[in-house]
Amino acid sequence: MSPPKPDSAAIQDLYRREGRRVFATLVRLLGSFDLAEEALQNAFVAAAERWPREGMPKNPVAWLISAGRFQAIDQLRRQRRMTPWSEAAGHIDAIPDGAPALDEREAVEDDRLRLIFTCCHPSFGDEASIALTLREVCGLSTEAIAHACLLAPTTLAQRIVRAKAKIRDAGIPYEVPDASELPERLGRVLRVLYLVFNEGYSASSGDDLLKPDLSAEAIRLARLLADLLPEPEVRGLLALLLLQESRRRARTDAAGDLVPLEEQDRSLWDRAAIVEGCALVGPALQSGRFGSYTLQAAIAAVHAGAPSTAETDWAEIAGLYGALLRLEPSPVVALNRAVAVAMAEGPEAGLALVEPLMEAGGLGRYHLAHAAKADLLRRLGRLEEAKTSYETALGLSRQAAERRFLERRLAEIDR
Known part of the structure; x- marks a missing residue:
């Protein structure tokens, strides 16, 4: 039975799916990013010329790697003949001889x-x-x-x-570090x-x-x-990214304006990403070899499992932020814990934690710290102080959607 004969669209699809895998091996074989990039392009050009006539090889990735490598060697040999003292002379000698074992994925x-x-x-x-x-x-x-x-x-x-x-x-070195x-x-x-x-x-x-x-x-x-x-913290990071990304469609409205968590339509959250992310968090935590990304993923999982902001277990989130703060002490983590405490115990409890953080320094240029303080002051009815903090946050923000959100908050206070 003859091999399938792909058209240009099939070869382009293969390039999108496997091109960087081929490139990574060519970097190892050729010892140069630029040579590998050129070899990758030449290999796919050769595939586009030959495969529609001859059919796709059984292992197209191995074929492309071999084709790219041999074309690079030919090119370097031609350069060496034309310019004997060029860098090509030394470079070609460094390329391993013989065909590598490319059949092993x-x-x-x-x-x-x-x-x-x-x-x-x-x-x-x-x-x-x-x-x-x-x-x-x-x-x-x-x-x-x-x-x-x-x-x-x-x-x-x-x-x-x-x-x-x-x-x-x-x-x-082009290598994975040792243990x-x-x-x-x-x-x-x-x-x-x-x-x-x-x-x-x-x-x-x-x-x-x-x-x-x-x-x-x-x-x-x-x-x-x-x-x-498959280290626990690698899976923890993947879980965190999936759980955060699950909320993307709900984070902005049709005009591109920011929608805060408490106002998001949770039916827009990606349930498949949430299920996958939550399934990764548990084993990573149970391993005992987790780090800050796994703890952040655990916090995101609590949010993902809540039907609404009001029904969120804020005490658990505050506790997880406390564990994260012990693992990775930083003013930003302390600020996030203070916000969770405010949601669990009320804005006054949160403000009692935020104000010392602001006075201690380290958050003076962080617009989200001023926005968080402003929100707590707003919830306490201290509107003039809230307005000052919102204005400070607005002056520090460089993101258009965040600036529009802060401007809306200021307009609400003025009304």
Whole structure:
């Protein structure tokens, strides 16, 4: 029986599904991001020319990796003949001889894990790791990443070029760290995925509060990481992202304005994502090897299981925030705990916790802290003080939807 003969649409679909997996292995085999990217494109060009005539090979991923690798070697050999002293002379000698064992899916999947850890190496800042991860692991275009990060494409491109040069010049290894280094390095990877998701779920600035492409990519990477490295905290992060994302459709109205939690239509919440997220939280907590992401996921699970804000177990949420505060002491976590206490015990109890936090410093430039204080003052009927805090929050906010929400609150007080 002859193999199926795919059309261009089928090959394009394969590129979308498997392109970055092929790319990750080509990076390992060729030792260069740029060579691997060119080899990937050449491999798919060859597939588009040959497969409609000859049929799709039994293992298309292995075929594409081999085709890309051999075309890269041919190209380097031609460069060496034309320019004997070029870098190609040394580079080709570093490429492993012989065909790699490409039939084992596990080996190819490990390459994607290596690529994630390389892009999130501790020597990079968060911004460089995010840009490199979105470009090399996710395959997003430079223009798309620049738009999401509110940067000029040239600025973003330079950031990526510098990061690649650092990998090459510093000899950053393309590998998953060993057991002794894994906790620290894994934490870095999880932080980058968390930051990518947060920018998609609640943009730090700009006109759009939500950037679904970014949050979707973070969830896709978290799924991949959980499959390849099923540590409890990896699953905890995936649970957190799924539970947060489940509320996305209800977080803004038709005009793109922010809808606070207590006013959200919970029928719009994604029940499938909630079920999946909640199923991940329990085992992660029971393992005893969980961290801050699993605790945040547990808090999100309590919200997800409540029919309304009034029926939410705020005491349990306050307790979970207390556990999170012990694990990860920070003013922001303390602020979130204070808000949960206010919901459980009343706004006066919450304000008694918020005011010392504001006076202690660390939250003075955090617009959500001023907004939280304003809301507690509003609920207590201290409207003039609430107005001052809302105005401070408005002055610090850079997100259009959040600014419109704060302006509505101020208008309500004026009325």
